Amino acid sequence: MGLQPLEKAKPKYKKGLWSPEEDNKLKNHIVKHGHGCWSSVPIKAGLQRNGKSCRLRWINYLRPGLKRGLFCKQEEETILSLHQMLGNKWSQIAHHLPGRTDNEIKNYWHSYLKKKVTKEMESHEQVHHATSSSSETMDSSSHTVQNLATQGTHNNYNFTNEVACQSSSLPKLLFAEWLTLDHEQCGGNSANSYDESLALKNGFDNQISSFQESATVHDTLSQGLFGGDYHNDSLIHNSASEMYNNSRLKFGTTMEESGFIHCMAGVDFSGNFNMSNDTMYI
């Protein structure tokens, strides 16, 4: 028996939890020499692990500047809004949360935020269901509003909704609803729709102001709690309106992917841009 002639003898790597001794070896090695080529790290550090495992351990646990413990409200909101815009791009989301790892954020999402979002969606659906069953005069375009809203809340946590929730005096506004209202305004379906969309847009402008305040708080937090790492952070440096524009553009992409691009007619994208392979060039 034994090894097949052509089979490479694979080194036996240790798996499972890391011991404090292993942590020390890895940390000392990287502090002294840097990681360089990860595949050579375990050899040089005297570890029975593979390079990938060392890299993961360093990034997720040993790296300096990691924040441990509970996520604060601000971090939670950042994750929710970024997840709404980016989807499961955990590493990109992690870039906006200094001291947090993609793995940590991913775990937090699956164990807590996902449930929270699902709950919100269900409550939204109940409201929509109640509205549709009580209204017999709903026309086809209103159905589109409903479908879009459901799509929006199903696939992505609603960023604007989260912002609106922070300001109790503002109405909750779904992107899809706002967009469709805009669309209806363009089609000139009714004078009321124009007034409503204006009112809603004004409401959204207020929400942006609200978010700007929130971003300011975030900035302060970032300087205080995160040791100024956020100064290089594009999310924080972007104005709230930029974030809003980006989220709108992303939403447009989502709409296109979902076959709803026809609903985007007449939507003001607040500037010129090109779309290529889901990348926006403004």
Added chain:
DNA sequence: AATCCGTCCAACCGCCTCGGC
């Protein structure tokens, strides 16, 4: 006290991309 069950989180796995040859 023992067992069951759900949750959390560290770590693994597989896939993809990129760069060097």
Added chain:
DNA sequence: GGCCGAGGCGGTTGGACGGAT
């Protein structure tokens, strides 16, 4: 252009833990 190795990423797994029964 194809191959290979390294690095990076997201999905999944499995063990530890705590609460419920």
